[in-house]
Amino acid sequence: MNFVLVALGKIPEYLDDCIYQIKKTQKKSKIFLLINKDSKYKNKNCKIVFVEKLIKSKEHNLFVKKSRLAKDSYRNFFWKHSIERLYYIDNFLNKENLNNVFHIENDVLLFQDLKLVFSKIKSYNFASVRDGVNRVIGSLIYIKNKRISKKIVQISNKYLNQNDMKILSHLDYKITNSINLPLGEDLNFIKKSKNYKTIKKIPFIFDAAAIGQYIDGPHRKKIINKMIPEIKSLFKTNDGFVNKETNLKIFDWKIRWKNKRPYKQENNKLIPIANLHIHSKNLKKFIID
Numbered sequence: 001m002n003f004v005l006v007a008l009g010k011i012p013e014y015l016d017d018c019i020y021q022i023k024k025t026q027k028k029s030k031i032f033l034l035i036n037k038d039s040k041y042k043n044k045n046c047k048i049v050f051v052e053k054l055i056k057s058k059e060h061n062l063f064v065k066k067s068r069l070a071k072d073s074y075r076n077f078f079w080k081h082s083i084e085r086l087y088y089i090d091n092f093l094n095k096e097n098l099n100n101v102f103h104i105e106n107d108v109l110l111f112q113d114l115k116l117v118f119s120k121i122k123s124y125n126f127a128s129v130r131d132g133v134n135r136v137i138g139s140l141i142y143i144k145n146k147r148i149s150k151k152i153v154q155i156s157n158k159y160l161n162q163n164d165m166k167i168l169s170h171l172d173y174k175i176t177n178s179i180n181l182p183l184g185e186d187l188n189f190i191k192k193s194k195n196y197k198t199i200k201k202i203p204f205i206f207d208a209a210a211i212g213q214y215i216d217g218p219h220r221k222k223i224i225n226k227m228i229p230e231i232k233s234l235f236k237t238n239d240g241f242v243n244k245e246t247n248l249k250i251f252d253w254k255i256r257w258k259n260k261r262p263y264k265q266e267n268n269k270l271i272p273i274a275n276l277h278i279h280s281k282n283l284k285k286f287i288i289d
Helices: 016-025 056-064 075-096 115-121 144-157 164-174 189-194 208-215 221-227 229-234
Strands: 003-006 032-034 045-049 101-104 107-110 126-132 134-141 179-180 255-258 261-266 269-272 276-279
Touching: 003 208, 016 032, 016 107, 032 075, 045 261, 056 144, 075 101, 075 134, 075 144, 075 164, 107 221, 134 164, 134 276, 144 164, 164 179, 164 255, 208 276, 269 276
Parallel strands: 003 032, 003 101, 032 045, 126 179
Antiparallel strands: 101 134, 107 276, 126 134, 255 261, 261 269
């Protein structure tokens, strides 16, 4: 298995923790990190690739030229970087011709070895975590090869002014032979949607964003709570932030920790949670070691 991460612009401090946990849980897997040359970031646990040395595809150049979000400087070009990672991954796969690629976001921690997951999804072209009708979070996605990566950027070019969550949703619906990773409960939209498809044989739960947000709160939670008092109604004990963009009822779950790994308890059964999207950015708090 190959893991490809992308960190454009300023490198977040928690990236070390994300990479460390991949190394800790995914034995014998290769980790590639795509960054800007001027970041001067170093990490012996991964192979660093400077994006400036990758040849931009015509799809990538079109995004930079035509997308309004590519010119939006909000939070140091947050939306541009979120979307552009898909194009840089495609550029990278075109150069290296890697197969069986997992991409995770930099504020995600892996807690389970994905070898078992890979054995179940390797015949599919694309896998993602969908927790809403029009929402797929890029916390963890699987890309079969460079042919599928090329499809990803070609489809993305049709939605140049939409954010990465909506683009990933389009990709999930439009890429043939794609699959959704299990969420830990059935949602109403799943029962009604003909497009939603998942493998029940995978004995793990995957977090798009809501589980990590409930466990440790959202990003900049202290600032948000201070500036917007009404947000307090969304908090319960132990942070308990309830994401309103998904119908997942995390607040009804019993989440247990065993050997520093999270599980959902259903009666006497513990179901492993494979990853957590640590939206609070406090990854160090949940490191296994």
